[in-house]
Amino acid sequence: MLISGFDAVLTDLDGVVYAGAGAIEGAVESLDRLAGLGVSLAYVTNNASRSPEVVAGHLRALGVPARSDQVFDSASAGADLLAKLVEIGSVVLVVGSAYLRECVTARGMVLALSEHERIDAVIQGFDPTLGWKDLAAAAFAINKGALWVATNTDLTIPRAEGIAPGNGSLVAAVTNATGINPHVAGKPQPLLFQRAAERFESAHPLVIGDRLDTDILGGNQAGFKTAVVLTGVETTASLLAARTAERPDFILRDLTELYDAYPVLEATGYGIRCGSAIASVRDGRISVTGRREDLDAWRAACEAWWLAHPHVESTTNPEIEFIRGCPPPTHCQQQQPNTFALEARCSPPTVPAQFRAPAHRQPRNRFRWTPPARWTWRSLKLCSACLLPATCRSTRNYMNG
Structure with a gap:
């Protein structure tokens, strides 16, 4: 497992x-x-709105084993980061929960009582009661030169009713008003x-x-x-x-x-195999032999696409199709580099049993392929990358029969 x-x-x-x-x-x-x-x-x-004790109590109420020392939260991390950036006794505007205020004062900093006094730093964390006035006060202080720390930048948070705006969305509102990005403490x-x-x-x-x-x-x-x-x-x-x-x-x-045992992701001559699904990439499109609702099909698709695009700085927008039947053709049909996810990374595949020939017909002396008696050999070249026939688009084109 x-x-x-x-x-x-x-x-x-x-x-x-x-x-x-x-x-x-x-x-x-x-x-x-x-x-x-x-x-x-x-x-x-x-989560920067609840203390470890409260979080652990909530988990225990759900039946989950939990102690307060097992909880690592962004509020305490944010206060630790702030303490490294400002001096003890600095005046801090806390835009967040009561627990976040406790974390700040526990580290020797002073809470700002009014947005009109001198403010050395702003720390912002999620709290469902935050409103426009709180965000505006943060923006005013930051625009006047206050240092800014955000506990986290999650744009959304899951709720029982659906997806809701998270602290990152509120941080983005302040960024839009100030043109400044915060120091981030949490994940x-x-x-x-x-x-x-x-x-x-x-x-x-x-x-x-x-x-x-x-x-x-x-x-x-x-x-x-x-x-x-x-x-x-x-x-x-x-x-x-x-x-x-x-x-x-x-x-x-x-x-x-x-x-559960995690399924093996195997490089084959046809693409990435995961369970019964096989995925390959050609011309910026992912072809998956498998069912859309099968998670193994998506695991194979992800691995194939990620191998084909190993270094990307922004999200991609791949096209994907799910097909049933035989695996898609290998990259050697196109005779172009970078059209197949594996390229030179793939290990020599296991040749299907129906294509193993007698020793005297071995291409390059690499495999023993034995075609059915009713089939005869056609002239054959091997792709240097995947070691499969390079001139065919389907398995029936390997042979005459």
């Missing part, structure tokens, strides 16, 4: 463990099993993940999240393996289009798949 390769799980909360007030199906049981396997558990969240910065791994002395942690731009990017930047779950913000289409820095190592439906 997938989890057997790791000694700790560093998981997000919103969209992974719960959505709104209720637990996501299978999450409670999946997290409860970790202790029995000797796997440490930490909750790494960009996707790697600090929270590194703290959690150090706390539990983990050498091989797995980062789990539902967002590419925070959870997966942050885990990747921390140098840890990452897994995205499809119970929150991301979809299979958004995973496919992900830029290089935000691509996860594993794609899971939900936390229950931690206890």
